[in-house]
Amino acid sequence: MRIVRLSTKFASLPRHQFRGTCTRLLHSSARMESVQTGRETPPAWLQRIVQDSTKPPKLYAWTLENLSADTEAGAGSRQVGSHGNADADRRIYILGVGNIGRLYAMCLSKLANRPPITLVVHRKELLEHWAAAPGIELTRHGQVHNCAAFDIEWWTDVAPPPCGAPVAEVAAGGHISNLIVATKAGDAVPQVDRLRRYLGSRSTVAFAQNGMCKLWPPAGEAYVRARFPGATSPNWIACVTTHGVTSQGQFKSVHAAPANALVGPVMAGSADDEQTGYLMRTIADAPDLDARQVSRKELWIAQLEKLVVNAIINPLTAVLRCKNGEVFAPRSDALPDVIDRLVGEASELLGALILDSKSDEILLSGSVSKGVVSGDATIETLRVGREELLARFSFTQLRAFVADVGAKVSANTSSMLQDVQAGKLTEIDDFNGWLVDTARLLGNGLRLPTHEKLIALVKGKATLTRPELCERLL
Incomplete structure (x- = not known):
């Protein structure tokens, strides 16, 4: 575990020694990348999309009026809002009406x-x-x-039957200006990819699920090149939501742990700032969401930190079938050692990611303007930024961060355990799986064996006691 040991050790060094160690690591990382680039492995979801040459489907927007005429819904139900052209640039579509989708919809509905x-x-x-x-x-x-x-629609490639109601295409066959994707993490990119017929340079897409947004560089750039050639890419943004919301049935939720949210850019499209900023400003202004706009770099860091928390608390509670707080409760077993290993592997991976040139663009965002500063200034900005993040993502800091969040959400039931109890697919591939996939994408031979074992347990629907879990993972 090369990087985590170094970063954990030198995070407490005097500043001049810390900087020297960081500089040596930067040179080592550059040399390593130059000889091992050919071993990088793209994530499976990206490979599937790049290999798919089918055209996006034409989709129909079923409304209440399109339901069968012999049902109560077809007997005079009407949409609340209007789909007129005057509303097109302001209209916000929320794809996925689970807990997060309901929260965002309710908060946005309270805007003056x-x-x-x-x-x-x-x-x-x-x-x-x-x-x-x-x-x-x-x-x-x-x-x-x-x-x-709210208006409500069901989007499908099956046309509604002719029953006197209008048959309409999604967004009236035009483009979607504002889309909040609140599906489960694994469904987010596939659902957006299915909608690409209705997305373009005038569209802004916000990802609002747990886990890392899949469109961060370098995977996002490869996706955009494959699906939105030229200047046709939407503006991609993401939200980091720390509110705790629990489902109580269809369209019913409990806002169990009010907190806050962040919203910021992931990848910029070609639309002007006023147009692309509309959705971010609207989300930030929504009452009770307590959201604020942040820079691209700040959003990336926040998603990485939350990912580590999700990759530890969620799967452990799913296997142990317990509340969040039980994971950190003192017992006479080795569960703290399990958490240490999970944090240590995550810290090593994040250290490698920070040192990799693929992160340069993000580290420079908001710090320098391209073409304005000299090469030396860019190198200095990268060096300082990496120093700060290596310390922030050191084992010591991450372990303390996970424990702090764990204490705050101790009474909550994790989203992964809720999925397990409901018999649904979990987001394990988008939490721990993202870490494992990123290690392969970096191509430096880094392995995360404890996370790999935990993924297998969750996918195998294992139910274990604390001692049993420790035996399996250690």
């Missing part, structure tokens, strides 16, 4: 100058459920809040 909002569900049954009992219910601080002032 609220935008038109369209909820996009993934099954016809959900559209029918809304027709029978319209509205989102969100319980916050013991008070129940209801809102039905």
Whole structure:
């Protein structure tokens, strides 16, 4: 575990010694990359997309009016909002109406100058459920809040039957200006890729799920080249949401742990700043979301930190079938050693990522302007930025960060355990799997064996006691 031992050790050195060690690591990393680039392995999701040459499908937007005429929904139900052209640039589509989608929808609906909002569900049954009992219910601080002032659609490649209602294509066959993707992490990019017929340079797409956004460099650049050649790429942004939300059924959630959110850019498209900034500003202004706009670099760092927390608390609670706090409760077993190993492997991986040239663009964002500063100034900016992040992602700092978050969310049930209890697929591939995939993408032979074992346990639906888990992972 080369990098984590160095970073853990030299994080406490005097500043001049720390800088010297960091500089030597930078030169070592550059040499290593130059001889090992050919061993980089793209993630499986990117390989599947690059190898897929099929055209994006034409999709129909089923509304309440398109439901069968002999159902209660077809007997006069109407959309609340309007899909007129005047609303196109302000309209926000929320794809995925689970816990996070409901939270964002309810907070956006409280804006004084609220935008038109369209909820996009993934099954016809959900559209029918809304027709029978319209509205989102969100319980916050013991008070129940209801809102039905949304449009709602089901997007499918199957055209609605002719029953007197209009048959409409998604976004009236035009482009989607603002899209919040609130699906599970594993579905986010595939769902967006399916919609690329309706996305272009005038679109802004916000990813609002747990885990790292998959479109950070270098994978994001490869995806955009494959799917949006020329100047046709949307503006890609992401949200880091620390609110705790628990499902209580269809369109019902409890805002169990109000917190905050961050929103910022991941990859810039070709649209002007005013247009691309609209969705970020609207999210940041939403009441009760307590969100703020951040720089690209700050967003990247926040996602990495939250990823480490998710990659430890979520799978451990899923296997142990326990609340978050039980993972950190003192017992006469080796679970603290398990956490140490998971944190140590994550720290080593993040150290390698920071030192890799693929991260240069992010480290420089917000610090320097291309073509304005000299090469020496750029090198100095990178060196200082890497110094700071190697310390921030050292084993000692990450271990303390995980413990601090664990104490704050001790009474909560992790999203992964909720998925396991509901018989749903988990996001293990987007938490621990992202770390493992990134190690392969860097191509330097780095391995994360404890994370790999934990992935296998979660995918195998294992239920273990603390001593059993420790025996399997250590």
